[in-house]
Amino acid sequence: MRSTRQILRKSLLAIIGGTISLSAFASFKHYEAPMDESRWYFSGNPIECKLIHNIPMYGDAEFRKIAGRQEMLGFNLGYKRQAIESSKVARVMALSPSWQPHQNNRELGEVTLKTGPYIVKSSESSSWRLLNELEVGRYPTFYYQEFNHLEDQVAVSLSSIGFRPQYDKFLDCLTSLVPYKLNELTKMTLYFDFDRFSVKTLYKERLYALAQYIKYDPSLEVVFIDGYTDSKGSRYYNQKLAERRIDSVKNILQLDGVKDERFKTTAFGEKKPAQSNRTAKGRSLNRRVLIKIVQNG
Incomplete structure (x- = not known):
């Protein structure tokens, strides 16, 4: 039975023209996790999902998506070797391993290689295609010329061994991402109804989303929650009502494990009105809680 490495070497020859003899490729290098060392790692929460695969002596392949309705799934191929000297294009193929003879290799197109810590950055459609090939057991492989000589050829493969269990977790994570980006929150x-402190249903989705960021995003340093009322009723009663409004909001935002000192609360009662209390419209705008996030860095 032919090894995966033998298949890759022959596929590379076919790509650049099979008339060249194998001896011409003395500098051919193939980076791939050995079968007994191939690992995929999932990490995720409601604001970010990652699926990572280490390629020894080369870098990490990473699929990643962050929270937000418009955010796209991305793929980055990490690169820790000598910097690429000039703009290059890599040929991408999905190779069928030797233990799946019923499958054929598939052409996936070309990508322009980048300088810096990530040699490949793919769009959402390309990222999903790589995932689909891994799911059926193929090895997405990037072929390119490393230096300025034809014999300096490189193949970089993502192994499908150990992929599916972690991919299943990754897919579950994608469905649980909150639909808001942090800058939206x-x-x-x-705003609250007269003499009420319960949070209206229309605000709860955004509050639930913000609660996830407070718990999982280490850049969120302090959450300020300020409570206000209109001028109806006594000052003492309005002060207590503002505190209850703060507590109802904080109870939604403070998930298990979030320390109390992350929140700074101030009940202003009827002080500092946003609008005049002489009109019903103005009073409705004064019955409010303001939330502001301070990020570190």
Whole structure:
């Protein structure tokens, strides 16, 4: 039975023209995790999902998606070797391993290689195609010329061994990502009905999303929650009502494990009105809670 490495070497020859003899490729290098060392690692939460595969002596292949309705799935191929000297194009193929003879190799197109820590950065459609090939057991492989000589050829493969269990977790994570980006949640104003402190249903989805960021995003340093009322009723009663409004919001935002000192709360009661209390419209705008996020760095 032919090894995967033998298949890759022959595929590379076919790509650049099979008339060249194998001896011409003395500098051919193939980077791939050995079968007994191939590992995929999943990490995720409601604001970020990652699926990572280490390629020894080369770098990490990473699929990643962050929270937000418009955010796309991306693929990055890490690169820790000598910097590429000039712009290059890599040929991409999905290779069928020797233990799946019923499958054929598939051409996946070309990608332009980049300088820096990530040699490949793919769009959402290309990322999903790589995942689909891994799911059926193929090895997505990038072929390119390393230096300026034809014999300096490189193949970099993503192994499908150990992929599917972690991929299943990754897919579950994608379905649980919150639909908001952090910059959509850093400032919020919530309005309350007269003499009420329960949070309206229309605000709860955004509050649940913000709660996930507070728990999982280490850049969120402090959450300020300020409570206000209109001028109806006594000052003492309004002060207590503002505190209850703060508590109802904080109870949603403070998930298990989030320390109390992450929140800075101030009940202003009827002080500092946003609008005049002489009109019903103005009073409705004064019955509010303001949320503001401070990020470190």
